[in-house]
Amino acid sequence: xxxxxxxxxxxxxxxxxxxxxxxxxxxxxxxxxxxxxxxxxxxxxxxxxxxxxxxxxxxxxxxxxxxxxxxxxxxxxxxxxxxxxxxxxxxxxxxxxxxxxxxxxxxxxxxxxxxxxxxxxxxxxxxxxxxxxxxxxxxxxxxxxxxxxxxxxxxxxxxxxxxxxxxxxxxxxxxxxxxxxxxxxxxxxxxxxxxxxxxxxxxxxxxxxxxxxxxxxxxxxxxxxxxxxxxxxxxxxxxxxxxxxxxxxxxxxxxxxxxxxxxxxxxxxxxxxxxxxxxxxxxxxxxxxxxxxxxxxxxxxxxxxxxxxxxxxxxxxxxxxxxxxxxxxxxxxxxxxxxxxxxxxxxxxxxxxxxxxxxxxxxxxxxxxxxxxxxxxxxxxxxxxxxxxxxxxxxxxxxxxxxxxxxxxxxxxxxxxxxxxxxxxxxxxxxxxxxxxxxxxxxxxxxxxxxxxxxxxxxxxxxxxxxxxxxxxxxx
Amino acid sequence: xxxxxxxxxxxxxxxxxxxxxxxxxxxxxxxxxxxxxxxxxxxxxxxxxxxxxxxxxxxxxxxxxxxxxxxxxxxxxxxxxxxxxxxxxxxxxxxxxxxxxxxxxxxxxxxxxxxxxxxxxxxxxxxxxxxxxxxxxxxxxxxxxxxxxxxxxxxxxxxxxxxxxxxxxxxxxxxxxxxxxxxxxxxxxxxxxxxxxxxxxxxxx
Numbered sequence: 112x113x114x115x116x117x118x119x120x121x122x123x124x125x126x127x128x129x130x131x132x133x134x135x136x137x138x139x140x141x142x143x144x145x146x147x148x149x150x151x152x153x154x155x156x157x158x159x160x161x162x163x164x165x166x167x168x169x170x171x172x173x174x175x176x177x178x179x180x181x182x183x184x185x186x187x188x189x190x191x192x193x194x195x196x197x198x199x200x201x202x203x204x205x206x207x208x209x210x211x212x213x214x215x216x217x218x219x220x221x222x223x224x225x226x227x228x229x230x231x232x233x234x235x236x237x238x239x240x241x242x243x244x245x246x247x248x249x250x251x252x253x254x255x256x257x258x259x260x261x262x263x264x265x266x267x268x269x270x271x272x273x274x275x276x277x278x279x280x281x282x283x284x285x286x287x288x289x290x291x292x293x294x295x296x297x298x299x300x301x302x303x304x305x306x307x308x309x310x311x312x313x314x315x316x317x318x319x320x321x322x323x324x325x326x327x328x329x330x331x332x333x334x335x336x337x338x339x340x341x342x343x344x345x346x347x348x349x350x351x352x353x354x355x356x357x358x359x360x361x362x363x364x365x366x367x368x369x370x371x372x373x374x375x376x377x378x379x380x381x382x383x384x385x386x387x388x389x390x391x392x393x394x395x396x397x398x399x400x401x402x403x404x405x406x407x408x409x410x411x412x413x414x415x416x417x418x419x420x421x422x423x424x425x426x427x428x429x430x431x432x433x434x435x436x437x438x439x440x441x442x443x444x445x446x447x448x449x450x451x452x453x454x455x456x457x458x459x460x461x462x463x464x465x466x467x468x469x470x471x472x473x474x475x476x477x478x479x480x481x482x483x484x485x486x487x488x489x490x491x492x493x494x495x496x497x498x499x500x501x502x503x504x505x506x507x508x509x510x511x512x513x514x515x516x517x518x519x520x521x522x523x524x525x526x527x528x529x530x531x532x533x534x535x536x537x538x539x540x541x542x543x544x545x546x547x548x549x550x551x552x553x554x555x556x557x558x559x560x561x562x563x564x565x566x567x568x569x570x571x572x573x574x575x576x577x578x579x580x581x582x583x584x585x586x587x
Numbered sequence: 588x589x590x591x592x593x594x595x596x597x598x599x600x601x602x603x604x605x606x607x608x609x610x611x612x613x614x615x616x617x618x619x620x621x622x623x624x625x626x627x628x629x630x631x632x633x634x635x636x637x638x639x640x641x642x643x644x645x646x647x648x649x650x651x652x653x654x655x656x657x658x659x660x661x662x663x664x665x666x667x668x669x670x671x672x673x674x675x676x677x678x679x680x681x682x683x684x685x686x687x688x689x690x691x692x693x694x695x696x697x698x699x700x701x702x703x704x705x706x707x708x709x710x711x712x713x714x715x716x717x718x719x720x721x722x723x724x725x726x727x728x729x730x731x732x733x734x735x736x737x738x739x740x741x742x743x744x745x746x747x748x749x750x751x752x753x754x755x756x757x758x759x760x761x762x763x764x765x766x767x768x769x770x771x772x773x774x775x776x777x778x779x780x781x782x783x784x785x786x787x788x789x790x791x792x
Contacts, residue, residue, distance in 0.1 A: 127781045128774050130767070132759035136774055138781050140788065148674065150628035159768065164778075168788075176626060190626040197628050231787060241673040241697055257675030257701035259766075267771035269778060273755055305613055306667040309696055339670065341696040362791060369791035405613050405670075425666070429612050522672075524622045543617045543671060550621075550640035 113277035115383035117346055118312050120376075121252045125235045127269055134271040140234040141246075142169045142264045143220050144207070146176055146198040147524065148239025152261035153201040163205040165268040170229060171202050171209040174219045175524045179487050179514035182212050191525065205265075216359075218490020218516045221245040221458035225329060226492050228358025232347035232374040237264055242458045242540065244335040247344030248328035249351055250377055252312070254342040275312045275341070276386035279379075282319040284393040289575035291468065292327035293460060293538070293558035295319070297399040297409045299391065300338040304426075305407040308340025311386070314379060315345050319393035325354035326464045333459045334540055337406035346378035398574055400445050401542045401556040403433030408542075409556070412573045416443050436544055437553050438532070446571050448555075452535040453484035453566035454547075455511075455559045457521040460538035461489025465559040466497050469538075470505045472563035472577050478510030479569030485512035487519040487527075511566065523548025536565035594682065595706025598763035602688045602708070602734040604660030606741075608721040609650050614664065615671035616698060620680040622672075633676055634683025651684065655728040661741070663721055664691040666714070669698025678702045688734050690741065690750060692717055703756050706765050708736060710750035720748055736761055 113119055127136040142165075144152075149171070156162070163169060176191040186192040195211075202209040210216040216223060221242050224230045230246040236253035237243065239261040246253035256270065263270055280299060313335045315328075323331065328345050335343025352371055355361045362370040397411035408430065410416065418441045419430045434441060439448075455461075455469050466486065478484045486506050488494035494516055497503060503513040520527040521539035528548025529535055535547055535554050542554035555571065564572040624636045642649040650656055662681065668691045669677060678701045681689075688708045702709050712720065723746055724730070730743045734750070736757060741748045759765040782788050 124785060125781070127777050130770055131762065131764055133755040134759070134767075136771055136777075138778065138785065140785065147625050151630055151675075154629065161768075161772070188626075193628060194626060234787060239673060239675075241671065243673075255673035255697050257673055257678075257697060257704060259675060259704035260700065263704075263768050263771055266768055267774075267778065269771050269774070271767040271771065273753070305670060306693060306695075309667070309693060336671075336697075339667070339695065362787075366790050370787070373786045373791055405615075425612070432611070522617075522622045524625060541615075541617070541671060543615045545621055545640045546617050548623070550643060 113384055113386050115380035116277050116314060116385065117250055117344060117377050117379045118252060118275070118277050118314065121233055121235060122274055124233070130271055134273055136269050137235060137272045138269050139237045139264050140168060141224070141229055141236045142268070143224055143236065143238035143243070144169060144171045144261065145220050145240065146173050146194040148258050149201065149261055150194065150197045151258045152265055155262045156265055161266045163207065163265045166206040168268060169207045169265070170224065171198060171207050172217055172220050172223055173198060173211060175518045175522065177212065177515070177517040178526050179517050179519050180526070182515050215491050218493065219458045219461060219518055221329070221333065222461055222489035222493065225249070225325070226358070226490060228355055228361035231355065231361070232351060233377045237270060241336045242333050244341065244343045245329050245333040245458060247332040247335065247342055248325060250344055250347035250374070252342055252344065255336065276310055277314055278308070278311045278387040278389065279314045279316055279385040280389055280391070282315065282317040282391040282393050284319055285322070286319060286393045286396065289560070289578050290396055290398055291558040291560060292323055292330040294396055294399040295393065296331045296334040297401065297406065297556065298396045300334065300407050301399065301409040302391070303338055303389065305337065305405050306339040308335065308338040311340050313338065313340040313343040314385070315343060320345055321348065324464060325350060326462045329462070330459055334406065337540055347374050398558065398561055400561065400571060402437065402439060402445055403430065404436055404542060404544050405429060406540065406542060406556060408433055410445055412446055412571070414445070416441050416445060418442055446573055448571040450536045450555065450565050450570060451482065451533040452529060453482060453562050454487070454520045454535055454537045454539065455485070455562050456487030456489065456519050457539040458489065458518070459540040460559045461487060461493065463493050463496050465538065466493070466502050469559040469563040470502045472560050472567065472574060473509040473511060474505050476509055476567045478566045482566055482569050484510060484566040485514055487514045488516045490516050520547050522546065536562045536571065538562045595687065599706055599708060599760045599765070600736050602661060603731060604687065605658065605728065605730065606661045606663050606724045606732050607650055607656040607659035608663045608724050610665060610721065612666040613670055614668050616669055616674050616677035617671055619669065619677040620674065625674060625676050630676065630679040630683070633680035637680040637684045658685065660685055660687040661732060661734055662686045662689045663717070663724060664689060665717065666692040668694050670695040673697045675701045678705055678707055682707060690720070703759065703765055704767065706760065708734070708752065708760055710734070710752055712748060712750055716748055
């Protein structure tokens, strides 16, 4: 069992009681809710005649179902409209703050909570969404829950949980030019597999992690769940504090100094024990692209598609299933594969730095003929900042559509969907069968810069080739 | 008929019925219930849409469409079942189709927790036994089975396999305390006490 880790400290601090079955009752410091996984939880509260215990620790926004072309109410889709109006009603009835459309603060739940300063070191964060692991980037214990558990948190501000083991993923060395946080996490998942994290929290550590910005750290922790780890985290440091300082919900005045003092003691101790440790060298990682139907089926851009026989026997069946679904041939190169759609956005890669990295590639170039390419900022704030820097114009001039904030084509619960067996280059997090809204649609996951490069060439492209050209240096 | 009466209630000690096998690793919750069916404010109509896209593709040959599997209540899967999205809509859809228990090599964390919150036991067995089990069920789909939580076994007239359960979850199912809400609420005083000890809820003093 781990001891002296950030996970242990936060867990102990939030332990309310041991329940009869042996589970821990864990207090939840921040509960984020949205329109998809909360309506049935509120109905259940009503059925049981219960109220929301800590409405001030509960924050709502709308993201999954919002259209990204016109957000005019009522939405064209009556089911989407019903979900949002149900959320509005539930929030108003229970005194919960809702950052709705045009509030200036709406956006993907995992984008807005950090940018508002809600996600902080040492917290427990829960949300009815598996990518809640994102908030672990701040040194919080953050995890996704189902709707029955949303009900439990609403009613008691706590959850029945079993303590996880902790695996430290130590990544040292420097990322090469053209290799981003997305490549790093795709590489980790590819190496460890999609179920290695079951039963574990992932602590990401090492010099490569310490060198990342907060937005990059969020990309890493966001995809911990794709490696099977319900929660992933990074020890807080100066970069964390600098990001948080001055944000709307960050500690202010005298509290700030006291907060930093407390946060400084949260990191895993030097002599902490971990249940497992693995090491990576960041300098060995190439831009990484998924070719299959799980986020673990990824390869470096300069590699060829794997031959099933060369894979671990446990991976062969799903590899064969992936080849059939993706209509790809083992042994062929991934670079040069034609694509149809390019999507830049999502809770993984819809933040300002992601859009900047993609804009740097798009600037002065144009989307290839016949390619549909669009950019969806992660939040209203991201959109505003990007527009202030003129990124919208850069994208539009290059032939990308500039959309309104939302989850968009990451999961296609809104009008943004693949059609037929279209193949997308996507900065999102899941390449599951049918994930992007068409039962035969195909998804290649990659970094936002790689998506932009794919859009320009109309095919999977090594972004490093663009970065080495002179014209890419016009945008900082 | 009020379907709700068929849903799990109270202590869960034994589940009997026919088994249905679904072969494949890493079957994610997007496949169990595609996102378009999440556009709802109640779970009621999810059962008919379980595995919707896989079933369309297989044109009646999907295990959930096969005549011999109609009315089955114990689902036997493979490794890392229920990975991906946290949507409780996935176990809700399985439950509303008629699934009352699941056996597999392993389950994704959030999916497992969602099943437990609904009173759906998830038992694990090693890959070797699982393959034998799936073979027997495929050859004899008409067999009736007892999934016994107390004895931790799946048995029929000529067959018996030992099943593994996570101990906390098993205890909750056997005692009927798998619906956590009332237990959590009953600790009101301890919750208040805890709130006073958490720095970020007290201006970091």
